[in-house]
Amino acid sequence: xxxxxxxxxxxxxxxxxxxxxxxxxxxxxxxxxxxxxxxxxxxxxxxxxxxxxxxxxxxxxxxxxxxxxxxxxxxxxxxxxxxxxxxxxxxxxxxxxxxxxxxxxxxxxxxxxxxxxxxxxxxxxxxxxxxxxxxxxxxxxxxxxxxxxxxxxxxxxxxxxxxxxxxxxxxxxxxxxxxxxxxxxxxxxxxxxxxxxxxxxxxxxxxxxxxxxxxxxxxxxxxxxxxxxxxxxxxxxxxxxxxxxxxxxxxxxxxxxxxxxxxxxxxxxxxxxxxxxxxxxxxxxxxxxxxxxxxxxxxxxxxxxxxxxxxxxxxxxxxxxxxxxxxxxxxxxxxxxxxxxxxxxxxxxxxxxxxxxxxxxxxxxxxxxxxxxxxxxxxxxxxxxxxxxxxxxxxxxx
Ligand code: TGC
Ligand code: FAD
Numbered sequence: 222x223x224x225x226x227x228x229x230x231x232x233x234x235x236x237x238x239x240x241x242x243x244x245x246x247x248x249x250x251x252x253x254x255x256x257x258x259x260x261x262x263x264x265x266x267x268x269x270x271x272x273x274x275x276x277x278x279x280x281x282x283x284x285x286x287x288x289x290x291x292x293x294x295x296x297x298x299x300x301x302x303x304x305x306x307x308x309x310x311x312x313x314x315x316x317x318x319x320x321x322x323x324x325x326x327x328x329x330x331x332x333x334x335x336x337x338x339x340x341x342x343x344x345x346x347x348x349x350x351x352x353x354x355x356x357x358x359x360x361x362x363x364x365x366x367x368x369x370x371x372x373x374x375x376x377x378x379x380x381x382x383x384x385x386x387x388x389x390x391x392x393x394x395x396x397x398x399x400x401x402x403x404x405x406x407x408x409x410x411x412x413x414x415x416x417x418x419x420x421x422x423x424x425x426x427x428x429x430x431x432x433x434x435x436x437x438x439x440x441x442x443x444x445x446x447x448x449x450x451x452x453x454x455x456x457x458x459x460x461x462x463x464x465x466x467x468x469x470x471x472x473x474x475x476x477x478x479x480x481x482x483x484x485x486x487x488x489x490x491x492x493x494x495x496x497x498x499x500x501x502x503x504x505x506x507x508x509x510x511x512x513x514x515x516x517x518x519x520x521x522x523x524x525x526x527x528x529x530x531x532x533x534x535x536x537x538x539x540x541x542x543x544x545x546x547x548x549x550x551x552x553x554x555x556x557x558x559x560x561x562x563x564x565x566x567x568x569x570x571x572x573x574x575x576x577x578x579x580x581x582x583x584x585x586x587x588x589x590x591x592x593x594x595x596x597x598x599x600x601x602x603x604x605x606x607x608x609x610x611x612x613x614x615x616x617x618x619x
């Protein structure tokens with residue numbers, strides 16, 4: 222079959238491989254709605270929010286109004302959107318800011334998913350509808366000061382007392398912790414089980430101080446969770462899971478969103494760099510006319526399109542039910558690393574303007590340093606893929 226002979230100048234730089242044609246009408250409609258929201262509601266102010274270290278509560282409510290919290294889950298009044306539609310939503314949100322995507326990821330893929338997958342019928346009916354509507358904000362507490370990559374080393378402890386549970390310990394780096402109405406807290410029991418508990422804001426002994434001085438993910442609340450003899454009733458425990466498989470299953474969901482989200486951050490930086498290169502005159506010519514700049518732009522286009530294809534393929538696999546955690550690890554490690562490279566290269570094209578919040582590039586670049594680390598570090602995903610390839614566990618334990 223003949224290849225098309227259109228001149229390269231007719232290609233859309235922002236959809237070079239025409240990936241748009243691989244989406245159906247519903248996916249495109251959801252994508253366009255979120256893209257418009259980001260353009261109108263996030264982009265004009267997100268630089269200021271980043272500078273101030275806030276994500277306004279009303280923005281969180283607007284995300285809920287759009288129906289994005291738990292959008293890919295079914296039942297209990299949830300939309301049951303496809304995985305690809307959810308992924309595209311994450312992509313467009315992260316083209317705005319990783320913190321905005323994180324708000325949706327943590328609410329829907331971590332806190333709501335934990336209840337949806339491992340909760341009792343009563344817990345699902347009580348919590349999921351108000352969480353979808355944004356009336357109840359959730360967080361997900363797995364990481365501890367001394368147990369991040371290795372959550373099996375957690376020290377947070379749950380002791381049975383009559384029909385109650387008493388929790389002691391601390392969680393670290395918890396997105397939305399300070400603003401959450403309910404925290405999903407993972408703890409080890411006397412029997413060596415790992416259990417999830419729903420801890421409501423205001424429970425005596427429970428506090429969630431905000432972590433300050435971050436230089437990344439600043440338009441997102443990050444917190445500690447402190448639990449000192451926190452007593453919760455027996456029905457606050459998620460009954461469906463008693464091992465690490467419970468929390469790790471939730472991570473698959475959030476990591477999936479990051480596979481797409483990273484493409485959004487990369488695309489935003491590529492778009493900015495391309496526009497800037499065409500306008501910026503140095504040595505009498507736009508810098509887009511120099512080979513070195515064109516090489517950077519071509520590499521960026523390659524990465525944005527490669528990562529977009531990987532994300533879409535992984536999304537289709539998830540919708541077909543063939544996606545495995547190892548696939549998600551491969552997607553997360555490749556797409557986040559690639560996005561960071563795109564953003565760093567874009568930053569060089571912007572010269573001095575590359576380091577100011579007047580442009581989105583350094584904000585995305587700094588955010589991606591967190592994305593590289595959270596939801597499993599680049600190294601952890603490398604070892605997951607390495608184990609899948611060789612059958613050898615190189616984590617140091619197991
Ligand atoms: P291991 O012995 O391999 O496994 C224990 C049990 O879990 C099962 N399993 C999984 N199940 C579902 N999905 C996965 N991805 C799974 N990985 C393992 C496994 O089959 C086993 O099940 P069972 O039934 O036999 O008990 O566990 P390990 O302790 O050796 O750990 C493996 C490792 C290192 C891959 C895992 O611990 C890991 O992923 N570590 C990274 C931790 C991490 O990613 N934390 C993220 C915290 S949340 C966050 O960062 C939110 S950021 C905000 C945002 O998302 O926007
Ligand atoms: P460590 O585990 O101490 O790792 C330090 C370094 O050692 C890393 O480079 C790591 O890759 C490397 N390393 C570890 N093991 C190995 C090995 N076997 N071989 C080679 N290298 C290794 N957690 C939550 O539970 N909920 C949240 O909502 C949440 N939100 C977050 C938001 C932000 C902004 C950030 C920064 C983090 C968040 N986290 C959250 C925590 C995040 O998941 C952890 O930071 C991450 O899992 C890494 O854990 P750690 O920071 O303890 O690093």
